Amino acid sequence: MDKQQEFVLRTTEERDIRFIRLWFTDVLGYLKSVAVAPAELEAAFAEGIGFDGSAIEGFARVSESDMLVKPDPTSFTVLPWRGEPGVARMFCDILMPDGSPSFADPRYVLKRALGRAADMGFTFYTHPEIEFFLFNELPDPGQRPTPIDNGGYFDHTPTSVGQNFRRDAITMLEAMGISVEFSHHEGAPGQQEIDLRYADALSTADNLMTFRTVVKEVALSQGLFASFMPKPLAEHPGSGMHTHLSLFEGDRNAFFEPGADYQLSKVGRSFIAGLLRHAPEITAVTNQWVNSYKRLYGGGEAPAYVCWGHNNRSAMVRVPMYKPQKGQSTRIEVRTLDSACNPYLAFAVLLAAGLKGVEEDYALPAGAEDDVWSLTEGERRAMGIEPLPQNLAEAIAVMEGSELVAETLGEQVFDFFLRNKRAEWHDYRNQVTAFELERYLPAL
């Protein structure tokens, strides 16, 4: 029993915790939870708690179903849910019965990617800006959801429900030890943005899983419905998750080099080059749903083309304005991710793509200065700006041939992910949509 574990047991006792939720994430990014009584905690730390892995998407087949969840005591937090006193949660690692890590555990995928970065001397930090929608309720199937307001970007609406919501959500997040940097009303009606403080990628991914749950909880408690769906309203921008990335070498920001262009070091430049070169093949992971591509190709600030720019809000990778004396905050912003990705897998592939650039010393192509959307097809081709995959099927096809993604996710997750996504595309293709009925039924 180490100190952290003892701390958890003591706190459980002192705070009168009645049960503890053990959280983990399936391959698609859904949060899973199993509750245990305090009496079982000690065994959980020592040996893990058995569960049927075949019941979880992507973990195992029926015949190899015995798996273990082993809580990470450093993630112990008392849940501040109202009406549910005495509940705490911990994130878990998924283990095989012999105690070795499961290759199907997304958290392990990220840990391995971080391990490879650590072998190169890097630690990886991320800082996500999460967008989502607040609706009055979950509409009946076929009905349009109604946003809670008609506000716009940065609107301050004094009596707004949204404002109350953000205040409550942030209070709850802070109570769970998740620091919030920034929050405001986003561009679309009912759309909110909350930015988390930067932290190492594993903590950020854990925090994102918590964040989604908290937001949904708080919405429910106020009689609202929150959604991270990438593009719920066709005429309004979708919910992205712009994420700032930085690499540290020890305590030093590896992207920072005083005096260089945009203060961006060689490591930073080849990291971006890696993100760009491998962008198409990782898109199925960073934008994993059929609906994700409605956002990507929906115009506005969504980045559908592979390019980078300095403060260019249409580029896929943006290098934010450098603030003097803030060398430690040099970072790059990736704008493809949407709020419904699996953060463990998404961070892992972004890191792998960037590091590949660093390892192989990719040259950074020229940056784009124009709004990429306003260029003509021909101009883009002339400038060598490629589009990202246009839909999930294209993204799957590119990913299938990717050694980089296979290496990063591990063969097992790679295989499952592709199978699952092919099935999703298959289901989608079988639909007859409202669009088709509206357009064709009268005319054909």
Next chain:
Amino acid sequence: MASGRIETTPGRLSRWGFVDAAAAGGVLDRLAAGGTPLPESLLNRFGPVADSNGALSGLARVIEASDDRAALLGALESDEVYSERILAVLGASSALGDHLARRPDDCQLLADADLALSRPTAQGMRAALLAAVGADPESSEPTAGVSGSAAMESLRVEYRRLLLTTAARDLTTEADVSDIAGELADLASAALESALAIARSEVGAEAADVRFAVIAMGKCGGRELNYVSDVDVIYVVEPKPEVDEQTATNIGDRLAAALSRACSTVTAEGALWEVDAALRPEGSAGVLTRTLASHLAYYRRWAKTWEFQALLKARAVAGDLDLGREYVAALSPLIWEASAREGFVSDVQQMRRRVEANVPAREVDRQLKLSPGGLRDIEFSVQLLQLVHGRGDESLRSGNTLQALDSLAVGGYVGRDDAVALADAYRFLRTLEHRLQLRRLRRTHLMPTDAASLRVLGRSVGYTRDPVEELTSEWRRHAREVRRLHEKLFYRPLLQAVARLETGESRLTPEAAKQRMVALGYVDPEGALRHLEALTSGVSRRAAIQRTLLPVMLGWFADAPDPDAGLLGFRRVSEALGSTHWYLALLRDAGATAERLARVLATSRFATDLLLRAPDAVALLAADDALRPRTFDELRGEMSSTTGRAESAEAAAGAVRAIRRRELFRISAAEVLGGVGPAESGPALTAVAEAALQTVLDVATAEVADGAPAPTRFAVIGMGRLGGSELGLGSDLDVLFVHEPTGSADDEDASRHALGIATELRRLLTLPAPDPPMQIDADLRPEGRSGALVRSLSSYRAYYERWSLTWESQALLRARPVAGDPDVGAAFTELIDTMRWPQGGLSATEIIEIRRIKARVESERLPRGADPALHTKLGPGGIADVEWTVQLLQMRHAVQVEQLRTTSTLGALAAASDAGLLTDREAETLRAAWLLATQIRDAIMVAKGRASDSVPRDTGDLALVAGVLGYEPGRSGELVEDYRRVTRRSRAIVEKVFYA
């Protein structure tokens, strides 16, 4: 001064101990000519000196450099103790001789009467070295008053003055090597403090904005330093109030860099030693200084087991000692939690293996530090035991090797006698190391090779009679003692724990024994301890031998995938062979054979089962060429002569199968021990099967003919893996039977006769016996199971002409006569050649037909519930995929490309790439997938003793299979990843070449 002149004949000089009398005479003459002849009383004192010539020339240089030669000589002559010290130092260290020649006044330091009785305190040395650079020892942050090279030179001079007294105490008193090592560590700490004072003055006022601590690691931390060694350190920095962290680490980095320079820069007075901060978090890639919180965060999150091992020796030695102690106090609990971390057991195994294996090949015989049984072995092993047992027993937590070894012995974790012997060896080796380094104050761990240097070294550690011989034999004795270190430290105490003997000394408690077993990788420690008890109890000769042998065997088991099975198997073999004379002899020698046996038992259930059916096969492992698969000719010869002696057909077949069993044991053992490569076991197993088939066929033929002339000639055609010479350990033998009636014979009679031979062959090969049966599978014959078992050549011809199906032609690609009448075999192949290598290749319809069958096989043949991705035979990219792809190429192109006309999959692959039908990369990818899939199937058989087509899902089984294939313990998941990777790539090529 004629009266003072002494006679310096070579004889007298030799008696004084001068090896090179001429040189000594020259020096004495020079001194006399300079007006300072050496008095005889002084010359008489050269006797015990290690290197008399060196001491004499050193002394001459000191005298000649002295301002008042007469006074110096007088003092030396009158003070016997003083002169002994000077001569001892000059005779042991030319480097200190250089120092004295430059500063003759420092001789005075050795005149101190108290030198032998008292050693300078750590505080005293710190004060002296601080004062030397003009820093105030009383200050909490002493800063040097002088700067630059002047400060560095003063530090070096004062350091050497202190070193001089330490060396004198080392050479002329009974001080233990550990006391000297402790004193050297204190001296190094004081030097670090003084170097920090220099660094502070260099950094300037900002230095006062931070708290800065130097933590010594390694030998300095453990207070067991050498004369010259890199000093391992870690730096901790904390901002003082009003200072931010970033600024603080910046200042810390500058202080650390300046401190390191102050020690290692070469000045007019030389350098001290290198300061090495590579043990810090993230090693040399990490930042130089960190705050306490940052250190803690790193160790909590990222640190590896060996880093905790390094922390064992952490000790605050310079700078802000309060901060340093906070660091040690905060981190040391983590050390003891390391053994509860994930992966600890496999880390320990790897670290243990690294100690055993990682010895540089050059200079290995001369290395005091890195050679097997050298200093690092001892230190490392002691530390491992501390990590394993220190969690529950605080008495084991010392950073000092000798202290730790002592407390391990007191607690019973290590045998008392073993501990004493090891401590002696450690002291001996360290003393040699001290003497070697003192000579020129160079960092060396190499024993000299020339007799002169060995003589000096031998004399310096007290061997005067025959220094070279005594030194060498003593060194050998200790090395022998230490070489079986792991046996002593790790395993022997386990035996004592289960022994019922009352030895009176404390021994490993059952709980600690279990802990140890678990740390060594045993899954069921109670069971293992029971087997140990059974193997070693009693007074039989066997038990006595096993008591000696088991400590070594336990180590070998622990290195293999299934230590528990190894120990159990050994117990069963040992009980079966009882006290057979040769078995005991084999065990007693405990050489390569016992090691092979241990690894086979702890890795392969298949080989263990074969062995337990006939335990005397152990003897096979003793032969030099034990692991070389026997050739077909050797086997055929041996089998034929055995059957010639047999009394019945059954006995003859039994004898053949016993030989086959022995060969299966040999090949499976070779797969475990690395005696056969991945592409070699198939041909080896095929040779065994063919020799057995042919020999038993001879027996069956004779039995059926019963002395009369046979009405038909009979042949066996190998199909599938047999035909391809690619048999696995678990493969059935796919065959066709063909016969050709002799000219006059009646067809029906001939058929009956041929069927009789085939049936008898089958019966003899599968008779119930303790050997694994040879299963014959003739299902590939025309009309399959409903067709006739045996056909004549003409019947085959008629069938193939009428019914020839594409899949049958495909199966015939691997047809090859393996036994029986060679003419019949040749006629059969001629018959099928036009089918399998059709003129004009395949038509478009035929190609589509093959693809369709393949696609259907993929979806239908797979057993229910099997994961296709892990099915080596039918899964995507697996064996069938590769073979069908190759076979399609063969059927399409073999008519033009002659090299494609082979029954071997790998041979056809190579031919296809030579002919440009596949790119090199494609062929290599398919080959890699086929080989890995085949290897996995064999490894499953070897490890589990049961055939299976799927990569095991059970993690225990997976670990065993991965172990056979050479994956490190705890990394069996990588086997699955590797398999998925190669088959994913191979599937992509199959899609392109076979389907498109």
